[in-house]
Amino acid sequence: MRITDHLNKLSWSVADKALFVLAAVAQMTQYASVDETVWGTFALLLGLHTFLFSASDGFALQAVTKFGAVVEDRGLVNRYSLSMHTFFVMGLSVLAATVCSLFPTIVSIDFASVIWYLPLFSVAAIPRTYALNLLYRDIRIKAVFVLNLCWMGSMLALTLWYQSAIGFQTVEDLLLINISAMLFSSIVGIWLARREFSLRKGQGTLAFKTWLQFGLDQLGSSSLNNAVKVLDVFIVEAFFGSAIVGNYDMAKRMYRILDQGVDAVRSLFFPGSVRLYQQGRLSELHAMTTKMISFLFLGITFVCAAILIGAKPIVELWLPAKFLLALDHLYWLLPTTLILPFTMLVTLMVAAGATRRLLKTFVIATVIGLGSQILIGVMHFENQVALGQFFFAACLAVSGWMFAAQTIQLSPADVFRAIPDTLAWLRSRNKR
16 A cells, blocks of 8 residues: 555545644634633533544444445444434533533533533534544545535634623633534534435345444443543542643643644544455455554654644744643643554554444443543642543553554554655656
C-alpha cells in the first residue's frame, strides 16, 4: 500500500480535522469571555453529551461500517442503527436530566440547573452523527469536510456575532450557540447523505440479533474508552471544583487539535483495516499500519517540541492570563499525545473480530485510568489531573502493540519507517 495512492482522501481528511482550529478559536473566545466556573459547568454538560454519543456510536453507529459493506443489507442496517441510536441517546439524556433534577447535589447545583438542555442538545445532534457515519462508510471524506465546515464555521460565526452584539455571561449563552451550530450541521448532514438514508429492507438478510450482539460488544468498549477521555471532568469537579474543571477542559480542547490528527488517519484506517483483514491481505495491512503510525508519531513529536518551546510566549503575548492556567495542564497532556498513534492499533482487534479481547483491554485501561485520576485527586495534585489520560492511553497502546505484533508482525523498527520512506520518495522526485 502506497500512501500516495490515497493522498486525495487523506488530504481531505487532514483538512477536515484542521477545521477543529475553527472550533478551537470559537471555544477559546467563549472561554475568554466567561468565568472559569461558568466554563467548568458548561464543560460538564458537554462532557456528558459527548459520552452518550460516543457510547451510542459504538452501540448503534459502528455497525453502519461493519455491516454496510454488504449493499443488500444497508437498508436493514440503517433501520436498526438509526432507531437504536435515537432511542439510546434520547432515553439516557432524559434519564440523566431527571436524576440530576431530583438529586441536584450529585454533581453541583449549577450543573443541575442546566441539565435539561442535554435532551435538546441530543435532538440537534442525532441527524448529524448518523449522517457522518454514512459518509465515513462510503469514505466520502470531502462530504465529511463540508459537513464539519458547516458545523464549526457556523459555531465560530455565531460566537463572534454573539460576543460583539450581546456578550457571553452564562452557561445558557454558551449552550445557545453550540446547539444552534449543531442543528445547522444536522440539516446539512441530512442533505449530504440523503441518498444513503434508505430504511428499506430490500433483499437484506442481516438478523437483528447479529446486529445487536456486535453493538453490545462495541458498547462496552466504546463506553470504557470514553469514560476516561470524557467523564474525567466529573472526577476533577468532585475533588477540585468547577474552576479547575474550566481550566483543565480548555487544555483538553487545545490538546484535541493534536488528537484530531490521529482521528484523521483512524477514520481511513478502520474501514481499510477491516477490508484487508477480511480478505487475508496481511502484508498490505502491515504496510498500511506501519506507515500511518510512523508518520503520525514523528509528526506529533515535532509538534510537541514546538509547543514546549513556543506556546508560553505566544499565550503571554496574545491571550488573557487565564490561558496560562490552561497551558499548565496542556504540558501534562503532551506525553499522552506522543503515544496516541499507538492507541490506533486496538482498531486491529475490531478488524479481526476480537471484540472480547478489545473489551478486556478497555476494562483494564479504564480501571487504571480512573484509578489514577482518583488517586491524583486524593493527593490534591491539581496540576497533574491530566495524568489519568496518560495511563489510560498507555494501556491501550501496549495492548494494541501486542496484538499487532501477533497478527501482522509489528516490530519496533517499524516506528521509524517513515524516515527511509520519505528519503526514498525525495530521491525519486529528484530523479524526475
